Amino acid sequence: xxxxxxxxxxxxxxxxxxxxxxxxxxxxxxxxxxxxxxxxxxxxxxxxxxxxxxxxxxxxxxxxxxxxxxxxxxxxxxxxxxxxxxxxxxxxxxxxxxxxxxxxxxxxxxxxxxxxxxxxxxxxxxxxxxxxxxxxxxxxxxxxxxxxxxxxxxxxxxxxxxxxxxxxxxxxxxxxxxxxxxxxxxxxxxxxxxxxxxxxxxxxxxxxxxxxxxxxxxxxxxxxxxxxxxxxxxxxxxxxxxx
Amino acid sequence: xxxxxxxxxxxxxxxxxxxxxxxxxxxxxxxxxxxxxxxxxxxxxxxxxxxxxxxxxxxxxxxxxxxxxxxxxxxxxxxxxxxxxxxxxxxxxxxxxxxxxxxxxxxxxxxxxxxxxxxxxxxxxxxxxxxxxxxxxxxxxxxxxxxxxxxxxxxxxxxxxxxxxxxxxxxxxxxxxxxxxxxxxxxxxxxxxxxxxxxxxxxxxxxxxxxxxxxxxxxxxxxxxxxxxxxxxxxxxxxxxxx
Numbered sequence: 001x002x003x004x005x006x007x008x009x010x011x012x013x014x015x016x017x018x019x020x021x022x023x024x025x026x027x028x029x030x031x032x033x034x035x036x037x038x039x040x041x042x043x044x045x046x047x048x049x050x051x052x053x054x055x056x057x058x059x060x061x062x063x064x065x066x067x068x069x070x071x072x073x074x075x076x077x078x079x080x081x082x083x084x085x086x087x088x089x090x091x092x093x094x095x096x097x098x099x100x101x102x103x104x105x106x107x108x109x110x111x112x113x114x115x116x117x118x119x120x121x122x123x124x125x126x127x128x129x130x131x132x133x134x135x136x137x138x139x140x141x142x143x144x145x146x147x148x149x150x151x152x153x154x155x156x157x158x159x160x161x162x163x164x165x166x167x168x169x170x171x172x173x174x175x176x177x178x179x180x181x182x183x184x185x186x187x188x189x190x191x192x193x194x195x196x197x198x199x200x201x202x203x204x205x206x207x208x209x210x211x212x213x214x215x216x217x218x219x220x221x222x223x224x225x226x227x228x229x230x231x232x233x234x235x236x237x238x239x240x241x242x243x
Numbered sequence: 244x245x246x247x248x249x250x251x252x253x254x255x256x257x258x259x260x261x262x263x264x265x266x267x268x269x270x271x272x273x274x275x276x277x278x279x280x281x282x283x284x285x286x287x288x289x290x291x292x293x294x295x296x297x298x299x300x301x302x303x304x305x306x307x308x309x310x311x312x313x314x315x316x317x318x319x320x321x322x323x324x325x326x327x328x329x330x331x332x333x334x335x336x337x338x339x340x341x342x343x344x345x346x347x348x349x350x351x352x353x354x355x356x357x358x359x360x361x362x363x364x365x366x367x368x369x370x371x372x373x374x375x376x377x378x379x380x381x382x383x384x385x386x387x388x389x390x391x392x393x394x395x396x397x398x399x400x401x402x403x404x405x406x407x408x409x410x411x412x413x414x415x416x417x418x419x420x421x422x423x424x425x426x427x428x429x430x431x432x433x434x435x436x437x438x439x440x441x442x443x444x445x446x447x448x449x450x451x452x453x454x455x456x457x458x459x460x461x462x463x464x465x466x467x468x469x470x471x472x473x474x475x476x477x478x479x480x481x482x483x484x485x486x
Contacts, residue, residue, distance in 0.1 A: 008357075015263035018253065018353060022262065082353075084360040086481070090368035093478045106361035110261060110325075110351050114251075117327040118349035125333035126381070127389055129372045129398060137482020138369070146370055146396040153392035154385070155372060235336045238329070239380020 002069040002102045006089050008082040008109020009037060012195025014044050016115065021107050025076050032065050033078035041078070062092050066099040082111040086132055086160055113158045116191030116219040120201050121233030123189055123221045128156035133163070133170045147174055151181035156227065156236055159220040163213070171220065175210035178222060182206055187223040189234040190214060203234050245312040245345045249332050251325040251352020252280060255438025257287050259358065264350050268319050275308050276321035284321070305335050309342040325354040329375055329403055356401045359434030359462040363444050364476030366432055366464045371399035376406070376413045390417050394424035399470065399479055402463040406456070414463065418453035421465060425449055430466040432477040433457060446477050 005024050010016030022044075025031060030049045031038065038050050051068070053061040062077070069075045079087040089106050096104055117124045129150040135143060150157050157178065162171045184207040192200040192215075204212065206222060214220060227236040248267050253259030265287075268274060273292045274281065281293050294311070296304040305320070312318045322330040332349050339347055360367045372393040378386060393400050400421065405414045427450040435443040435458075447455065449465060457463060470479040 010261065015266065016261050016351070018259050018261055019265065020258035023258065082357045082361075084357055084365050085367050087368070089361070089365035090478055090481050093365050093473050093476055094480065097473065106365065108259070108353050108358045108361040110353055111357055114325040114327055114354055115351045118325075118332070118351040122327050122332035122336050122349065124328050124373075125330070127372065127374045127386075129370065129393070130367075131370045142397070143370075146398060149392040149396035150372070150398075153389040155389060155393075230336050230340065233336055235333055237337065238333050 002072060003105065004065050004069045004075045004077055004092070004102055005105050005107055006077045006079065006083045006092050007107040008084070008087065008111070009041055009078050009080060010110040010195065011081055011112045011115040012040070014041060016110050016195050018107070018109060021109060024107050027074060028076040029073040030068055031076045031078060032061060032068070034061070037078050037080050058088065058091060059095065062088065062095045065092070066095065066102050069102045070099065082109045084108065085111045085130070112160070112194055112219050115194045117221070119191055119194065119199065120189040120203070120221060121230065121235045123156055123223060123227060123234045123236050124158070125236045125238045126156060126224060126226070128158060130158050130160060132160040133167065133174055134161040135167070144177055147177040148180060151178040154224045156224045157222040159222070161216065162218055162220045164216055168213070171212070171214055172210055175206060179206060179210070182222065183225070186225070187227040187229050187234055189221040190218050191221070192218045194219065203229050203232060245315060246348065247308050247312045247318045247320055247335070247345055248348050248350055249320050249322065249326045249335050250350040251327070251330065251354070252284055252321050252323060253353040253438065254324055254355045254358040255283070257284060259353050259438050261350070261352060264352060267350050270317060271319040272316040273311055274319045274321060275304060275311070277304070280321050280323050301331065301334060302338065305331065305338045308335070309338065309345050312345045313342065325352045327351065328354045328373070355403070355437055355462050358437045360464070362434055362437065362442065363432040363446070363464060364473065364478045366399055366466060366470060366477045366479050367401070368479045368481045369399060369467060369469070371401060373401050373403060375403040376410065376417055377404040378410070387420055390420040391423060394421040397467045399467045400465040402465070404459065405461055405463045407459055411456070414455070414457055415453055418449060422449060422453070425465065426468070429468070430470040430472050430477055432464040433461050434464070435461045437462065446472050446475060
């Protein structure tokens with residue numbers, strides 16, 4: 001059967017890939033992905049054919065994978081992080097409805113949030129939410145309501161896509177909503193360029209986060225009521241009792 | 244400096260470890276962990292010393308890691324999945340307060356939820372929450388409130404620790420709360436023994452989930468209002484517009 005693997009390559013370099021991801025890519029004829037991700041892994045798979053489409057041409061990229069697979073070639077579609085978290089897996093299954101002869105398999109990877117959490121300390125040790133601040137495909141009202149409810153229920157909140165040129169004030173807007181329920185001195189963290197060159201972390205209060213500019217290579221973490229700054233690390237205790 | 248690595252070994256076998264995790268374990272003198280996790284990887288690191296403590300003796304296990312490291316040995320503390328998601332990373336940082344001469348580094352891994360999502364299809368393509376149903380260290384009122392708010396804001400919900408012998412009816416209680424805001428026919432999924440022998444998935448409605456018995460090796464996914472069953476796969480679209 002014709003097959004496409006949807007492979008999460010992790011947040012950065014080769015070392016953060018799983019062994020299974022490497023082994024699957026080694027068996028494929030063609031590796032398809034956004035140029036930036038292909039550049040991250042290309043040197044480790046020198047005998048493969050690589051194909052790409054520009055940014056925002058995700059639907060075309062998915063179709064390309066199915067069309068190549070339909071010709072009997074073994075295909076890998078790569079995504080950064082995990083393919084199933086704000087990645088390409090969902091779109092591939094949706095477009096796959098039109099290609100019933102092609103089988104899909106998702107190869108899981110390390111997502112930005114867990115890799116970012118690892119460099120920040122241990123912020124995600126208790127219940128948490130992932131919220132994307134991108135309103136390209138989701139109305140802002142829905143995003144805002146999620147921020148409010150997550151803050152109200154004392155979740156740790158991890159923000160994906162916290163900013164872009166057009167959405168330069170979205171993190172500020174998000175913090176204002178969250179501060180309706182979380183204290184101004186809630187411990188927050190930013191992980192920048194996770195697993196890549198110039199990796200950097202910052203720990204600050206929610207009030208400071210509100211007035212901080214972040215870029216699209218940043219993942220933002222807002223603590224719960226128990227989250228602490230332990231010698232420059234962001235740590236959420238695993239429970240609400242003393243250890 | 245004396246060092247302890249806190250290493251996530253992924254949900255199951257050797258292939259789901261990252262290359263970095265393998266390389267770090269290869270450099271360590273002693274690998275410490277819960278017996279079940281040691282048994283998963285032991286054969287791949289034949290020349291290492293392995294140490295363990297029984298289940299529920301996590302604090303003793305952490306102290307053991309610091310004490311060994313204080314004697315100048317290079318130590319890895321292993322966890323299943325990612326060490327930073329309901330794992331040992333937080334406790335290690337807390338106990339580390341008493342061992343200032345020992346440096347900690349978290350090596351991220353694939354968490355059960357992303358690996359489970361990969362076998363179910365693509366349930367986590369939009370904003371989601373992780374909620375543990377274990378009330379050992381968290382009052383049930385807090386857990387219940389999180390379930391309600393997460394349902395109200397139309398998050399995809401991923402449940403860790405959905406059941407145990409003592410908490411046999413917690414999934415039922417959780418579904419009853421969630422159904423205050425989510426429809427009975429919301430698409431749900433269960434991933435069992437992820438990445439291990441007898442891996443299995445089930446797709447069902449929220450109403451059916453309420454009446455299903457799960458065990459401690461299961462991870463439960465409750466969809467958002469857009470989640471679909473596409474030919475037996477659980478798929479959440481990436482946005483609220485047509486693709």
